[in-house]
Amino acid sequence: MKSVTEYKEYREYVLDYYRERKRCSAFTWREFARLAGFASGSYLKLVCDGKTRLREEGAKKTALAMGLAGFELDYFVLMVRYENAKTDQEKKKCFEEIQALGDANRVKILGSEMYTFYETWKHSVVRELAVAMPGAKPNEIAKVCKHAISASDVSESLRFLVKTGFLTRDIKGNYHQANVSLSTGNLNVVAVAVHSLLRQMGEFALDALDKLPISERHFSGITMGVTEESYAKVVHEIAAFRKHIVSMVANDINPKKICRLNVQFFPLTEDLT
Structure with missing residues (x-):
């Protein structure tokens, strides 16, 4: 299974972890939820189906249940925090923390170069x-x-x-x-x-x-x-x-200047019906 730092969405990692355990044993969603300390046996399945989400404390418990520790645990929690962030500023701050975590541990973060660009x-x-x-x-x-x-x-x-x-x-x-x-x-x-x-x-x-x-x-x-x-x-x-x-x-040679084309299409009113 890939390292958690190769994932951009925490749900994808949780689902891959479950499938890998299931492939090698009789692992169930109920057992997974029990190991993570959740009362509902279907909670993590609902998370992976996009019907609910992990919160920060739940993210830590789930990470520990998957055997994550150290910076990998921190990375998983930050992925959850990023997903839950409500504003661009919150998401920006969170991703910068993810970048700093990757730099400190010499780990390449997926999408980091494109983000910086x-x-x-x-x-x-x-x-x-x-x-x-x-x-x-x-x-x-x-x-x-x-x-x-x-x-x-x-x-x-x-x-x-x-x-x-x-x-x-x-x-x-x-x-x-x-x-x-x-x-x-x-x-x-x-x-x-x-x-x-x-x-x-x-x-x-x-x-x-x-x-x-x-x-x-x-x-x-x-x-x-x-x-x-x-x-x-x-x-x-x-x-x-x-x-x-x-x-x-695309094939222009020796351009005279660098220009920017903005294309904008957005609503000026609420829905009328």
């Missing part, structure tokens, strides 16, 4: 500029950014991007992208960082609306009434549109 606008912009400005020094990259970033921030970002494979560097010192476009995949830990990035980019959009001439930015919007069916169709069309835009610019 999307947590700030700097990495995505530096990743594009490093390729578009071959041979440029960090201070030169910093100077072309419309929003404040220091040369040391650029240097730190470049080290991170190379270390994690978002960029490669050839023998001449020029940077290249292993993949032109990136996907967040299905890691729910990344979603929190993406929310942070979207907020930053939203603020930059407002800044551009106030400071840039119309010839250098494009803003438009539509207010409309939709059904659930048409909402789903619009979301599908937006996804297809984004892919089409990426394909249009």
Whole structure:
């Protein structure tokens, strides 16, 4: 069975643990619940089915019942705490604790690189500029950014991007992208960082609306009434549109500037029926 640190969801780990024990013995959900100290014999099954959830004390008891100790026990409890967090800020704080735990124990945390990449606008912009400005020094990259970033921030970002494979560097010192476009995949830990990035980019959009001439930015919007069916169709069309835009610019050589495209579609009212 995989180490607990290779899991992104605690329910998945608990279910795999149960299946592994069941494969080797006559292990039951009732026995599992008894070992963890739960009165209901079906409690952990309900947890794995998504019908209820573990709370922190229950997480510790379940971890001990599965033989977890030390930092693995702490990791499992943090996974539960992350899942139960109600706000992005709470989730962010919790995942940073998970990262710190992994660093302290020299353990790679699933999704850690993607989380760090999307947590700030700097990495995505530096990743594009490093390729578009071959041979440029960090201070030169910093100077072309419309929003404040220091040369040391650029240097730190470049080290991170190379270390994690978002960029490669050839023998001449020029940077290249292993993949032109990136996907967040299905890691729910990344979603929190993406929310942070979207907020930053939203603020930059407002800044551009106030400071840039119309010839250098494009803003438009539509207010409309939709059904659930048409909402789903619009979301599908937006996804297809984004892919089409990426394909249009993917092979561009020597770009003139780095731009950001924000696509937003959200309700302005509560449900009317």
